[in-house]
Amino acid sequence: MNVIICIKQVPDTTQVQIDPETNTLIREGVESIINPFDMYAIEEGVRIKEKFGGKATVLSMGPPQAEAALKEAISMGCDEAILVSDRAFAGSDTLATGYTLAKAIEKTGNFDIILCGKQASDGDTAQVGPGIATQLDIPQVTYVKKIEKIEEKSAVVERMTEEGYEIVQTSLPCLLTVVKEINEPRIPSLKGRMKAKKTIVTSWKAIDLDVEENRLGLTGSPTWVSKIFTPPARPQGEIFEGPADETTSKLVNLLKNHLS
Amino acid sequence: MIDYLFTEDQVMIRDLCREITDEKIRPVAAELDRTEEFPWDVLKVMADSDLFGLYIDEKYGGMGFGIMNLCIATEEFSKGCGGIAICYAASALGAYPIILYGSEEQKEKYLPDLAAGKKLAAFGITEPAAGSDASAMQTTAKKDGNHYILNGTKHFITNGGEAQVYTVVAMTDKSKGARGASVFIVDKDTPGFTFGKKEDKLGIRASATRELIFTDCKIPKENLIGREGQGFIVAMKTFDTSRPGIGAQAVGIAQGALDAALQYARERKQFGKSISSFQGIQFMLADMATQIEAARALVYASAREVDSGKKNVSMNSAMAKLYASDVAMKVTTDCVQIFGGYGYMKEYPAEKYMRDAKITQIYEGTNQVQRNIIALSLIKQKVRK
Numbered sequence: 001m002n003v004i005i006c007i008k009q010v011p012d013t014t015q016v017q018i019d020p021e022t023n024t025l026i027r028e029g030v031e032s033i034i035n036p037f038d039m040y041a042i043e044e045g046v047r048i049k050e051k052f053g054g055k056a057t058v059l060s061m062g063p064p065q066a067e068a069a070l071k072e073a074i075s076m077g078c079d080e081a082i083l084v085s086d087r088a089f090a091g092s093d094t095l096a097t098g099y100t101l102a103k104a105i106e107k108t109g110n111f112d113i114i115l116c117g118k119q120a121s122d123g124d125t126a127q128v129g130p131g132i133a134t135q136l137d138i139p140q141v142t143y144v145k146k147i148e149k150i151e152e153k154s155a156v157v158e159r160m161t162e163e164g165y166e167i168v169q170t171s172l173p174c175l176l177t178v179v180k181e182i183n184e185p186r187i188p189s190l191k192g193r194m195k196a197k198k199t200i201v202t203s204w205k206a207i208d209l210d211v212e213e214n215r216l217g218l219t220g221s222p223t224w225v226s227k228i229f230t231p232p233a234r235p236q237g238e239i240f241e242g243p244a245d246e247t248t249s250k251l252v253n254l255l256k257n258h259l260s
Numbered sequence: 261m262i263d264y265l266f267t268e269d270q271v272m273i274r275d276l277c278r279e280i281t282d283e284k285i286r287p288v289a290a291e292l293d294r295t296e297e298f299p300w301d302v303l304k305v306m307a308d309s310d311l312f313g314l315y316i317d318e319k320y321g322g323m324g325f326g327i328m329n330l331c332i333a334t335e336e337f338s339k340g341c342g343g344i345a346i347c348y349a350a351s352a353l354g355a356y357p358i359i360l361y362g363s364e365e366q367k368e369k370y371l372p373d374l375a376a377g378k379k380l381a382a383f384g385i386t387e388p389a390a391g392s393d394a395s396a397m398q399t400t401a402k403k404d405g406n407h408y409i410l411n412g413t414k415h416f417i418t419n420g421g422e423a424q425v426y427t428v429v430a431m432t433d434k435s436k437g438a439r440g441a442s443v444f445i446v447d448k449d450t451p452g453f454t455f456g457k458k459e460d461k462l463g464i465r466a467s468a469t470r471e472l473i474f475t476d477c478k479i480p481k482e483n484l485i486g487r488e489g490q491g492f493i494v495a496m497k498t499f500d501t502s503r504p505g506i507g508a509q510a511v512g513i514a515q516g517a518l519d520a521a522l523q524y525a526r527e528r529k530q531f532g533k534s535i536s537s538f539q540g541i542q543f544m545l546a547d548m549a550t551q552i553e554a555a556r557a558l559v560y561a562s563a564r565e566v567d568s569g570k571k572n573v574s575m576n577s578a579m580a581k582l583y584a585s586d587v588a589m590k591v592t593t594d595c596v597q598i599f600g601g602y603g604y605m606k607e608y609p610a611e612k613y614m615r616d617a618k619i620t621q622i623y624e625g626t627n628q629v630q631r632n633i634i635a636l637s638l639i640k641q642k643v644r645k
Contacts, residue, residue: 187279190310190323193272 001052001150004105005045005078005115006132007038007060009069010122018230034069037117040178043185044147045115046077052150055079057108061089061100067201075188075196082108088206091218094123098131100216103209105136113155114175118143126177133175141168145181262553264560266332273314273329277336280305285340292343292466293612296458298422299344299466306337306348307377315352316359320371326567327501331508331559338512339519342616343466345512347380349505350418350467353624354381356498357427357443361486366445370425382419384428384472385495387412392629394429394495395438399474401430406481408432408444410452410474418623420470421455424448428472429495432488441491445483452477463615496574499624501566503577507559507584510620514552514588517595517613521545524599524610541598548591555584575637582630585620592617 011030019026034042042058049056058073060066061084070081084104092100105111114136116129126142133140145165146158152172159166160179188196206216214220240247266274284302292299306312315330316322323329330352337345355374358366358381373379390396399412410430414420426446433440446453456471486494522545525536535541562580566573592614596603603610621627 187276187283187305187309189308190273190276190314193276194269197268197272 001048001054001113002111003045003048003054003056003113003115004108004111005038005041005056005058005073006101006129007042007058007069007073007117008035008120008122008128009033009060009062009066010035010120013121032065032068034072035117035120035122037119037121037178037180039117039185040180040182041115041117042073042076042078043183044178045113046186047183048113048147048150049079050077054112057082057111059084059101059104059108061085061092061097061104064203070201071196071199072188074199075192076186077188077192081199081201083201083203084205084209085203086205086207088213088216091221092216093221093223094125094127094131095222096216096220097128099135099220100209100211101128102132102135103211104204105132107204107209112172113150114138114173116175116177118177118179129175129177136173136175138173138175139170140175140177141170142177144176144178147176147182262557264557269325270329270332273311273325274332274336276309277311277333280309280311281336281340285337285344289341289344289466290606290609290612292341294465294606296460296465296468298468299347302344303347303377303380311348312351312377313375316355316371316375317367320367320375322371322375326563327504328560328563328567331504331563334505335508335512335515335556335559338509338616339516341466342509342513342613342620343464345509346418346464346467346619347422349502349509350383351381351423352505353498353502354383354419354423354425354427356501357383357485357494358445360497360501361443361490361494362445363482363485365482366485370445374425379424380419380422381425381427382417382423383498384414384417384420384426386414386416388415392626394492395441397429397431397441399428399430400434401432401442401444403432403481404478407478408481408484410444410446410477410479412474413456414472414474415456416459416469416623417472418467418469420468420472421458422468426453426472427485428474429491430474432491436489438492439489441495442488443485443491443494444479445485446474446477446479450477450479462618463612464619465615500574500577503581503624503630504559504563504566506620506624507555507562507577507580510581510584510588510617511552511556511559513613513617513620514548514555514584514591517588517592517610517617518545518548518552520609520613521548521595521598524602524608528600535598544594544598548594551587551591555580555587559584572637575634578625578630578633578637581620581624582627582634585617585627588617588620589614 009032012033015030017026045056056078057080058078059082074081119126130140141157141159143160144157145160149156154171156169159168240250284305313322314325318324334345334349358370401408401410428444428446429441431440432442452475454473459469525541526534528535559580562576596610596614599610602608
């Protein structure tokens, strides 16, 4: 069972502040971490490998410093790390990112399951995972909270919904995006950390991939951001105080007026 | 903290143990202190993190480091809970007789599981009537063909009942006194080997302390460590090696207490100011930090000396244990004082540090015994010159 885990290096949101003038993240001096949701993907990928054998490969698109995130994934038990990094990828939206990562995955060759976190903590789009699956033309299951069964050609997973969960059977290869309910990521072991220190991360540029140039980076990104703003805080609700019969009739009248 | 010029590996060990302490130990420390539940979950994390193999040779699945790195781990864990830390460190104490004097077969049989943390070890020497005077030991081991038959009771044994591998000192020839003692490996499930009640302790309550009871307990003669009569040498050498670890436990407890006291002193307001602005508190904090640093320097120096392979390390490792544990008692008592009335309450962390610190002055040789060792070494050195 060969697993590919796609991760993103993001600013540590517990430290991030928003520039009140520009409404953008202040990135200076903020530590970079693996997107927290991707930690669950890494853990699940390593568990699949440990249970079924095969290889867990961790993949990221990003600047050279994203190598640190990949090495951390190695310390958790991944076997190989690939960084897709090139100026040509700069400014990629979720479509271009999905395309580029899919091309990198194609280059790795043989894979059974691709795992992603449900979304990144900085962009919060939850589009890259599904984008990769679409590019590769393989089935995808999002918001997976449990892998029930993996067989040679299929898998059964539980998928979280607003009301509960769905049990979904999918053929392999497939792409799964996972939620935090799926596992508890391990603390990297000493041997894992030592291995990570020695690991050489494979680095691929645009030229190494079988890609169409106009689908990369800013050129390949149809999304444009017109405005970024903090959504207004929810206004405070009204609290009725007093005897129950009075407050109840007040509330009923208010609702009636609201509906009519 | 002084820069002790850690190697890259040591920084990695420290960071890993700090992560385990913050994420796995601190959240459960107060609860396990109350319930006395053995911390198997935390020990599993330590095992999965390869930490039980730190001091065991790579040949047997360990990491091939020594006492210094064990001290780094023990100190970090102890900042969070001295009780959980000792469950970890006591396994090293139980394993050291095998590491130091075990045969190749014994090492191959026992060390891989201990290095992987699949099994815990414990060391048994103390008896109800033989504490500081270990030569008063009553437990006997009688040779019977291809076996030894053990009879007697060990008590106050850390990890007793929880560990799977026990290294036990017993008299093979009582007429020879101290020269008649030998060390044996006893597996937990051996018939005739049972456990007494779990002790209800002042501190380190997450750890388990029990009696080991041997009633015609038959063990194969291959389980003798070293030679017959070598028991006290094995035991003393084991303690020489392990004492810096107790020093590290003491330093960790003291540092945990200082960190808590410092944080509290900054938050607590009296007379309209944070109490950390008062010189009376500042002087206490300064003394605590200075004493801890001196203790740490001594512990690291003695641990490094043990790892250097120097032959006689008794005096310096006794000094490390003695000084660090006295500092821990002093610092944790001052920590309670800084917390004031809150420090006396179980709701706050201060009193637990003080209760946990006390044992470090008592076990692995009381601090009075440490002073004996130091004084005797001094005198011996003088005579030799």
